[in-house]
Amino acid sequence: MKYLMLVCTDPSYTPGQEEGAPDVVDWLEEMNGKGVRLMGHRTRPASDATTVRVRNHQVLLTDGPWAETKDQIAGFDVLDCADLDEAIEVAAKHPMAWAGMIELRPFWPEEY
Amino acid sequence: MLVTSAVPDRIAGIYADGWSRIVATMIRFTGGDWDLAEECAQDAFAQALQKWPASGIPDQPLAWLTTAARHRAIDRIRRASTEAAKLREVAAMDLEPPYPDDSEIPDERLELMFTCCHPALSLEAQVALTLRSLAGMSTAEIARAFLLPERTLGQRLFRAKQRIANAGIPFRVPPAHLLPDRLPALLHVLYLLFNEGYGDAQKVRLCQEAIRLARVLTALMPDEPEAHGLLALMLLHDARRPARTDAAGDLVTLDEQDRSRWDQARITEGAEICERALRRRRAGPFQLQAAIAACHATAPVADQTDWPQIVGLFTELARIAPSAVVELNRAVAIGMADGPEAALPLVDAIAETGQLKDYYLFHATRADLLRRAGRGVEAADSYRAALELAPTDAERRFLRNRLQPH
Numbered sequence: 001m002k003y004l005m006l007v008c009t010d011p012s013y014t015p016g017q018e019e020g021a022p023d024v025v026d027w028l029e030e031m032n033g034k035g036v037r038l039m040g041h042r043t044r045p046a047s048d049a050t051t052v053r054v055r056n057h058q059v060l061l062t063d064g065p066w067a068e069t070k071d072q073i074a075g076f077d078v079l080d081c082a083d084l085d086e087a088i089e090v091a092a093k094h095p096m097a098w099a100g101m102i103e104l105r106p107f108w109p110e111e112y
Numbered sequence: 113m114l115v116t117s118a119v120p121d122r123i124a125g126i127y128a129d130g131w132s133r134i135v136a137t138m139i140r141f142t143g144g145d146w147d148l149a150e151e152c153a154q155d156a157f158a159q160a161l162q163k164w165p166a167s168g169i170p171d172q173p174l175a176w177l178t179t180a181a182r183h184r185a186i187d188r189i190r191r192a193s194t195e196a197a198k199l200r201e202v203a204a205m206d207l208e209p210p211y212p213d214d215s216e217i218p219d220e221r222l223e224l225m226f227t228c229c230h231p232a233l234s235l236e237a238q239v240a241l242t243l244r245s246l247a248g249m250s251t252a253e254i255a256r257a258f259l260l261p262e263r264t265l266g267q268r269l270f271r272a273k274q275r276i277a278n279a280g281i282p283f284r285v286p287p288a289h290l291l292p293d294r295l296p297a298l299l300h301v302l303y304l305l306f307n308e309g310y311g312d313a314q315k316v317r318l319c320q321e322a323i324r325l326a327r328v329l330t331a332l333m334p335d336e337p338e339a340h341g342l343l344a345l346m347l348l349h350d351a352r353r354p355a356r357t358d359a360a361g362d363l364v365t366l367d368e369q370d371r372s373r374w375d376q377a378r379i380t381e382g383a384e385i386c387e388r389a390l391r392r393r394r395a396g397p398f399q400l401q402a403a404i405a406a407c408h409a410t411a412p413v414a415d416q417t418d419w420p421q422i423v424g425l426f427t428e429l430a431r432i433a434p435s436a437v438v439e440l441n442r443a444v445a446i447g448m449a450d451g452p453e454a455a456l457p458l459v460d461a462i463a464e465t466g467q468l469k470d471y472y473l474f475h476a477t478r479a480d481l482l483r484r485a486g487r488g489v490e491a492a493d494s495y496r497a498a499l500e501l502a503p504t505d506a507e508r509r510f511l512r513n514r515l516q517p518h
Contacts, residue, residue: 084232104279
């Protein structure tokens, strides 16, 4: 199963909570090596985001994210896992699960 | 030869033990379609109710029911699908040999338990699924037990099953490295069911189902002492049920309960299970709580309760599973073993943390200790604080009685 792994910051972050967290380089190496991580990247902050809408054939742009969201997306990865248990284990090993939080979104199946 | 009228009773017995077996088998058979699995299991039992009174109960009822459920599933998928690939799949399913014998049907109830109690499901979804898929209670029965509209419960179950499929929650027993997290979560759900039923005479069924599922769990995981600890704890609590309330429905405290009304067979069984579990030397919270319950249940009269041993067990419990409630109970035990003066400083220390200030039993406990220490005015204050927070009428009546000197 494929999952979108949204890597987010945590507004209730308290310094020190990431103590003992694994290193992101180790995480990347392990998950790329296992073939669990298909792709991914860090993203620039919400202040650099552009929201695009088409209304009445007109492209409308807003600077910033589409809504005030408490959690801010800091990056994403696409995972290919056997099941949710594996995806949870992969997410829990990511340092941002310690310093922030991670949301796992399953893909709709590809075949219709 | 069976008398025909006995057949429905026997089917009810087969349902109680067989429902979850068949549902589990059918979840596997349908590739994870929980709704279809349940529908087919239900249909198989409906067929049995229709046919068995005339034909007699087959020698291998589980195999009969599973075969009937499989036929129904294949039928349903075939009718619902026009896709060639799906139909080829169904054709292959049809060729799987039927189970010749009940004992050859793989027992997948453990897989079912762990999936129902997966921590990615909300606790209320876990509880509802456990009661439906494992205990075989109908949506209406579960709704009644939780005083919810049937529709609400139906939706809750529907969403939970959708979530299992969509989020990719696996149907399996977690691998060894996940068990230390997952087994306590499963035990927690069973204990929650038990407690939900324990406080309310209308909900006894929940206690019975929790005990039955814990028995299944201990049979399937014989080497997990905490599973045995949970079963022992529930049996020991349940044994005291008949004496917990008086004729008026008021709560009777442990020391005032009529011990002749306790179920001695349950107490013996619970105490033995607890002792066997503790001998494995992997004590956990449920085993320790069971051991404490056994100390109470095996004391012939309240005055002969082994309080020093209970203090020791609470001290161990506070070490492995620290919480303010455990500290409070430890203080109560110390109050009984060494007198209220020894316990009050511990209770005051909990008060300073502010953690239990909204918990009526904290104030009731403090009140009781103060009363026994001869500090009546302070005791009355604490009784009043408890009275304001007490959740049920029975508890409020009890506190009011304590507040008014007889």
